[in-house]
Structures are given as C-alpha cells and as structure tokens.
Amino acid sequence: xxxxxxxxxxxxxxxxxxxxxxxxxxxxxxxxxxxxxxxxxxxxxxxxxxxxxxxxxxxxxxxxxxxxxxxxxxxxxxxxxxxxxxxxxxxxxxxxxxxxxxxxxxxxxxxxxxxxxxxxxxxxxxxxxxxxxxxxxxxxxxxxxxxxxxxxxxxxxxxxxxxxxxxxxxxxxxxxxxxxxxxxxxxxxxxxxxxxxxxxxxxxxxxxxxxxxxxxxxxxxxxxxxxxxxxxxxxxxxxxxxxxxxxxxx
Amino acid sequence: xxxxxxxxxxxxxxxxxxxxxxxxxxxxxxxxxxxxxxxxxxxxxxxxxxxxxxxxxxxxxxxxxxxxxxxxxxxxxxxxxxxxxxxxxxxxxxxxxxxxxxxxxxxxxxxxxxxxxxxxxxxxxxxxxxxxxxxxxxxxxxxxxxxxxxxxxxxxxxxxxxxxxxxxxxxxxxxxxxxxxxxxxxxxxxxxxxxxxxxxxxxxxxxxxxxxxxxxxxxxxxxxxxxxxxxxxxxxxxxxxxxxxxxxxx
DNA sequence: TTCTAGTCGACTGCCTACAGCATACAGTCC
DNA sequence: GGACTGTATGCTGTAGGCAGTCGACTAGAA
Numbered sequence: 305x306x307x308x309x310x311x312x313x314x315x316x317x318x319x320x321x322x323x324x325x326x327x328x329x330x331x332x333x334x335x336x337x338x339x340x341x342x343x344x345x346x347x348x349x350x351x352x353x354x355x356x357x358x359x360x361x362x363x364x365x366x367x368x369x370x371x372x373x374x375x376x377x378x379x380x381x382x383x384x385x386x387x388x389x390x391x392x393x394x395x396x397x398x399x400x401x402x403x404x405x406x407x408x409x410x411x412x413x414x415x416x417x418x419x420x421x422x423x424x425x426x427x428x429x430x431x432x433x434x435x436x437x438x439x440x441x442x443x444x445x446x447x448x449x450x451x452x453x454x455x456x457x458x459x460x461x462x463x464x465x466x467x468x469x470x471x472x473x474x475x476x477x478x479x480x481x482x483x484x485x486x487x488x489x490x491x492x493x494x495x496x497x498x499x500x501x502x503x504x505x506x507x508x509x510x511x512x513x514x515x516x517x518x519x520x521x522x523x524x525x526x527x528x529x530x531x532x533x534x535x536x537x538x539x540x541x542x543x544x545x546x547x548x549x550x551x552x553x554x
Numbered sequence: 555x556x557x558x559x560x561x562x563x564x565x566x567x568x569x570x571x572x573x574x575x576x577x578x579x580x581x582x583x584x585x586x587x588x589x590x591x592x593x594x595x596x597x598x599x600x601x602x603x604x605x606x607x608x609x610x611x612x613x614x615x616x617x618x619x620x621x622x623x624x625x626x627x628x629x630x631x632x633x634x635x636x637x638x639x640x641x642x643x644x645x646x647x648x649x650x651x652x653x654x655x656x657x658x659x660x661x662x663x664x665x666x667x668x669x670x671x672x673x674x675x676x677x678x679x680x681x682x683x684x685x686x687x688x689x690x691x692x693x694x695x696x697x698x699x700x701x702x703x704x705x706x707x708x709x710x711x712x713x714x715x716x717x718x719x720x721x722x723x724x725x726x727x728x729x730x731x732x733x734x735x736x737x738x739x740x741x742x743x744x745x746x747x748x749x750x751x752x753x754x755x756x757x758x759x760x761x762x763x764x765x766x767x768x769x770x771x772x773x774x775x776x777x778x779x780x781x782x783x784x785x786x787x788x789x790x791x792x793x794x795x796x797x798x799x800x801x802x803x804x
Numbered sequence: 805t806t807c808t809a810g811t812c813g814a815c816t817g818c819c820t821a822c823a824g825c826a827t828a829c830a831g832t833c834c
Numbered sequence: 835g836g837a838c839t840g841t842a843t844g845c846t847g848t849a850g851g852c853a854g855t856c857g858a859c860t861a862g863a864a
Contacts, residue, residue, distance in 0.1 A: 397713040463647040
C-alpha cells in the first residue's frame, strides 16, 4: 500500500523525539477526523493506520484511546475503533453544557479574577477586534477560543477548566463553521462580559456569558437547518475485506 | 517476586475471557487506589503491576490510560504513571461542578422526564428510606448514587450525563465517608425534588438539587476540618530502586 | 566537604509476533 | 433453492523483547 502524504512528515518528526510517537499519531488522526477525511462511522483498522503513519500498532492503539476519551472515536472492545458519528442532537447538547460551564466560569471569574487576568482578557479582546478589522478570520476564531478559555481559567476552578476544555474541543468539530461567521457582535459581548468581571458583578457576568453562548447555540441551529453537509474527499483505507460493523446483538 | 493475593483471582477470571484483561486490571487498580492501598503520589511501575496482576505490560498500560482519563492516576510522558494526589481544593471544586451539573440536570428532568422515569425515581427513593430504616448504609449509599444518576439520565442530555458520571466517580473518592453520614434529611430532599419534577417545576427542581448538593459540599468541608486522614496499610511495590519523582523542571 | 564526571541500571516507549475470535465465502445436505 | 457447516482470513488482544533515556550512585578533583 502506498502511504498518503503523512508518513514522511512523521518520519521527519521521528528524528527529534522527546515527544512520543503516539502524540503525533493522535494529532494526525484528529486532523483527519476534523477535516472529515476519515468518515464518521468509519472503522479504523489499527494495522492500516499504523502502516499509513509509518509506526507500529502500539502507538496507534494508545492514540485511539485518547481520541476515544475526547469523543473523536468510539471504541467497541473486540471490534476496534470507529470514527464518532456527530449528530445534531449531540451538538446541541454539547453547546448546552458549554453554556452552563462557561456561565458558571464567568460567575466565578467575577469574584476570583486578579488584575493581571482581567488585563489579559482585555488584551485578547482587543486583538480580536483587530483581527476582525483585518478580516483575519482564522486568528479571530483562535482568539475567540482564547478569550473563553481565559475566563474559565480565571474562575480558579481547575475541574471546571478541565471539563470546559473537553467540551470546547468537541464542540469545535461542529462549531468551527459558525464561529467563522459570528462577527463584531460577539466581540462586543465579550467586552461587556469583561466589564462585568472587572466590576465584580458575578450575576451580570454569568448572565452575559449565558446569553452569549446561547446565541452561539442558536446560530448553530439556524445554520444547520440552512445548509446541508458539504461532501468531503475521504481517505479510502485500503483493505480487501472489512468487517461490516459491530457484532449482531444478542 | 511473590505476587499479592490478586493474581489467582485474575488467573481464574482469565479462563472465561470474553472481557479483555485490561478491564480486570482497571478494576483491580481502581479498587487499590480507592482503598488507598496504593498511596497518592506513588509511582506505578508498569512491570511491577504486570507481575503483580499476572499479565503483561500491555494491558496494564491500557488500564493506566483509562485510569488517567478518569482522574485516578496522572501520566507523565516518559516518566510513567503516578497515583493522583487528591487535594481538599480539588474535592471542593469537584463538588461545586457536581452541584452545577446536577442542578441543571434536575431543571431539564422537570421538563423532559416521562412517567416511567418519575416512577423509577420514586421507587429508588422508597428503597432508600427502607435501607435507611434497616441501617443498611452500603445500600443506602448506592441508592443515593442511583437517584442522582437517574435524575441526570432523565435530563435527556447525554453529554451532561457523561460529565456528571465522571465527576461522580471522582467525587466518591473523597466523598464516600460523608455520604455514609447524611441520613434521613437527604432522602426527604430527594422526595421534594421528585415532587418538583413531577409538577414540571423546572426552577424549583434546580433549586432543590442545588441546595441539596451544596449541603453535601458543606458537610464535606466540615468533616474535613473535623478529622484528619486516617492511615491505611499501603501496598509496598517491591523494587530495588525507585525514581524519586518527576524530572527536575527546566 | 562539595562539586563534577562517569557508570550502572531501572523504566518507558516501541516493535514484532502469536493466539483466538469473528466474519465472509464456498461447498454440502435437506 | 435455502439453510447449514467447514475453511480461510482479517483484526484485535496480549506477550515478550529491545533500545534509548533518565535517575541514582560512586569516585575523583577542587
């Protein structure tokens, strides 16, 4: 089988290796999944992935475990890994949980944040406006994520941060397309949020964050109804025979 | 090295093996950690665990990954696994997040739950009162967890359920001792909660759940201040030499 | 005594190989 | 012709082993 373009890159990385191979595998596969080049529901055969990425099955297995934790793939013991099927329902549920976690974060941040943290927030938001003005959408999206993350960090609750990070990662799978479309308003809402935090007004901060995230959720729903999924070029993992799916139940 | 008492048990299990070994390893280790026979901060050497449990390193590695996801151990790449150090701070943060997630669950359950689900709740709570009357603390603790889980299931938000389950597992590490002490009041609160859900009063349900869980949190803090940690007999993992800890940073 | 270089060995990360199960296919019996 | 059984083979789970890395210990010098 001729490897896709990835193995050379991996082979290169392999030379300076303080970072475990599984990390690279993890990242490569995450990219493939996010970009939908591996189709939802697709069976991921360890040996094929290993060959494709130029490593053995071991690091692939470990990477698959991580991907499983983070909701990118589903593991069925004895039957291997399958790319997770994102459903509209799940997206909505994720966004709901995100809203919950982040509004609580904002509430806590209003009482916990220090001056330096608030300054950091302001700076990020300023950069966001600038990216917006420069039409630099990628940067704006990244900065948006950074603002939200920063608020959660300022909550001072590490557990909350952990969970919010998890949700955020998964949400972005669905959400990136919309994130690219919400413009100035979003950053104005951030500004208000930061004001509330600075004024130590916990309730206001929580409310603003909730409205802010709920608006995102609504955008998602609208967009979803508006346009269908666009097709993507899938990686055809070459096998002669392939298991159809999970075992017949019962 | 002479294995501890575990390997025979595992060896027996090994005969009827539809379940992967790593599952058994996972459960065995979780038990050892919860019971504090593996000390917080202790370095878990794969080969020793493998020998102790009578399996090879591979299933141990995979079990460690799971344990890591769920917060029981911390993995430091290149340095192995360490039993997670639970701190009072973290416990408090976990309980705070739990409160958040569960009160939202209650809110949603009030609008989403069906008759059958509510009946299930009532039944669990009835059993809880009975266990309490019979002084069967273990059953009462289990039923308490079941009630909370059931509410979260009835929320209809699978993501919320996922996270709540995670939190719950970890919380129980700290929390079991107090859970054993909260008595009748707790079950009366459940009853009120179920009433609110049945009446479709989302706000009341959320409020009751929040107060209920916050009360637990307070109990935890009080208890923590009251008595210190009792010592436990640790498993001495036999090695000649052992790395002290993680590498010197920077 | 304290600092430094060198050596030893423990431990992780990774690879290869094998065993067992599950599926798919082909041939056989009713 | 349809159901059943036997066989080939893909794929996972697990074992075992090798190499590189990092910490601990030791000896020698300042």
